[in-house]
Amino acid sequence: MSSDLLEYVDIKETGGVLLGKSFVVDGFWNRFARVITHAHSDHLRGLRDSIIHSSLIIATPLTLELALELAGIPSNLRYLYKRKALPLDYNERVDVNGEYITLIPSNHIPGSAQVLVETSGYRIGYTGDFKLEGTPVMKGLDVLVIESTYGRPDYRRPFKQEVYELLVDSVNDGLLEGGPVVVYGYYGKLQEAMKILREHGVTEPFLMPPKMYRITKVIERYGYSVGEYYNTMSRDGRVLLSSTTRYVLFQHMNRAKYRNLRRGLNIILSGWEFHEPVKKVDRNTWLIALSDHADYDDLIKYVEEASPRLVVVDNSRQGEAYELARGIREKLGVEAIVLPSRN
Numbered sequence: 475m476s477s478d479l480l481e482y483v484d485i486k487e488t489g490g491v492l493l494g495k496s497f498v499v500d501g502f503w504n505r506f507a508r509v510i511t512h513a514h515s516d517h518l519r520g521l522r523d524s525i526i527h528s529s530l531i532i533a534t535p536l537t538l539e540l541a542l543e544l545a546g547i548p549s550n551l552r553y554l555y556k557r558k559a560l561p562l563d564y565n566e567r568v569d570v571n572g573e574y575i576t577l578i579p580s581n582h583i584p585g586s587a588q589v590l591v592e593t594s595g596y597r598i599g600y601t602g603d604f605k606l607e608g609t610p611v612m613k614g615l616d617v618l619v620i621e622s623t624y625g626r627p628d629y630r631r632p633f634k635q636e637v638y639e640l641l642v643d644s645v646n647d648g649l650l651e652g653g654p655v656v657v658y659g660y661y662g663k664l665q666e667a668m669k670i671l672r673e674h675g676v677t678e679p680f681l682m683p684p685k686m687y688r689i690t691k692v693i694e695r696y697g698y699s700v701g702e703y704y705n706t707m708s709r710d711g712r713v714l715l716s717s718t719t720r721y722v723l724f725q726h727m728n729r730a731k732y733r734n735l736r737r738g739l740n741i742i743l744s745g746w747e748f749h750e751p752v753k754k755v756d757r758n759t760w761l762i763a764l765s766d767h768a769d770y771d772d773l774i775k776y777v778e779e780a781s782p783r784l785v786v787v788d789n790s791r792q793g794e795a796y797e798l799a800r801g802i803r804e805k806l807g808v809e810a811i812v813l814p815s816r817n
Contacts, residue, residue: 479784482596483617485813489519489790491600491619494573494593497532498524499600501790507532507560507570511602512586513540514662516791521545525555530570534577535561536585536696543689544661581608582766583662584693588612599780605765606772607634611779618782620773622789624745625798629770633751637764640752641667641741642674644760645722648739649678653719658730659743661686663766665693667743668700668724679714681706682724733759770801777802777810785810 484492489501499509502520510533511517518541524531525547533541538559541547547555562568564587567576577587582603589600590612599612600619612618648655657667668680668690680703682690687705694700704711706723714721719738733740739758745765747753753761768776777785785802787810789795795812802810 479596479617482591482593482598483619483786483813485619485786485788485790487790487814489516491788491790493589493591493598493600493619496571496573497575497589497591498528499589500602502527504528506530507575509533509575509589510537510541511580511589511600512583512662513537513544514583514603514660515544517602518545522547522551525551525558529558530560531555531558532560532562532570532575532577534564534585534587536693537587539692540585540661540689543685543692578610578612579608580604581606584665584696584698586662599782601776603766604768604776606768606776609776611776613780615780615782617784617786618777618780619786619788620777620798621767621791622773622787622793622795622798623767623791624765624769625773625787625794625801627770627797627801629748629794631748631763631765631769633763634769636751637762638670638674641743641762641764642671642676644739644741644752644762645671645676648741649676649720649722651739653678654721654723654738655741656723656725656733656738657741657743658725658727658733659764660727661689663743663764664724664726665690665698665700666766667764668703669698671722672699672701676722677701679704679721680724681711681714681721683707683726686724686726735759770798773798774801774805777808778806782808784808787812789814789816 490503491499496506498505500517502523507530508524508528574592576590580586596616747763787795799810
């Protein structure tokens with residue numbers, strides 16, 4: 475392994491992915507620029523410290539806005555965050571301290587991005603979280619840093635294409651039975667589900683709690699149309715809740731344990747199902763395997779297409795970094811290491 479490559483790449487226990495000399499991505503480290511790949515909590519770690527210590531906060535315009543809603547930035551830091559924010563459109567190449575950074579689309583949640591840094595003649599890419607379908611593969615890399623959420627060989631989903639239709643069919647069946655249909659999931663994935671349902675002809679009103687309503691409003695401004703939807707705490711939302719059951723209610727995953735087990739249909743969206751696209755949980759609850767992450771085969775395929783000199787597997791978040799690194803070495807003959815190392 476070329477030790478010179480590791481002068482420009484490291485991953486800290488804080489989740490900070492160090493690229494080049496100026497950038498830390500998705501976690502805190504005292505560097506000139508903090509980069510956010512997307513607005514999920516495990517990629518917003520240490521953002522308050524970054525606002526204080528970094529000179530720039532870099533992300534797509536949508537991710538910068540979502541972070542304001544989701545990162546719990548205190549009021550005394552919000553002005554500083556906005557002043558330091560550097561919004562980058564996809565494929566916009568910018569010079570920061572003599573190093574170039576480019577954000578590349580990532581089909582994970584709205585606004586998510588991969589990161590390409592060019593420094594001292596090296597090209598270093600970080601996937602962040604992604605689904606392979608719809609995500610451009612970074613090529614010509616010296617180092618590829620890759621996520622490992624589903625990095626075990628048995629984390630395979632052979633039914634990826636079926637899931638969208640099964641989600642739509644399940645929602646339509648629940649509405650035909652009189653509703654309501656309640657969909658549980660995480661921010662970003664729920665908005666993807668909204669988009670899928672509208673594109674497949676579901677016209678009933680969508681309802682959601684205030685925070686999710688604000689997030690959906692932000693996402694909609696960037697072209698993610700979700701049709702008719704209401705805040706459950708608004709006058710119109712309360713009228714709908716009291717006058718009909720033919721609606722789809724979207725709730726954060728942490729509300730699933732409080733779901734109604736006697737009335738309507740519950741749908742839980744989870745990527746942690748690899749045997750069936752739809753599984754019955756109880757008498758009126760179905761789990762649907764809608765994932766916003768690459769599975770094991772997709773991770774291996776990304777590395778194969780990228781063909782980097784070195785792969786660094788991210789071991790700072792949930793995942794199976796050592797299993798994935800082993801698979802990359804054995805299947806592809808590409809040098810792969812795990813950072814941070816915990817052996």
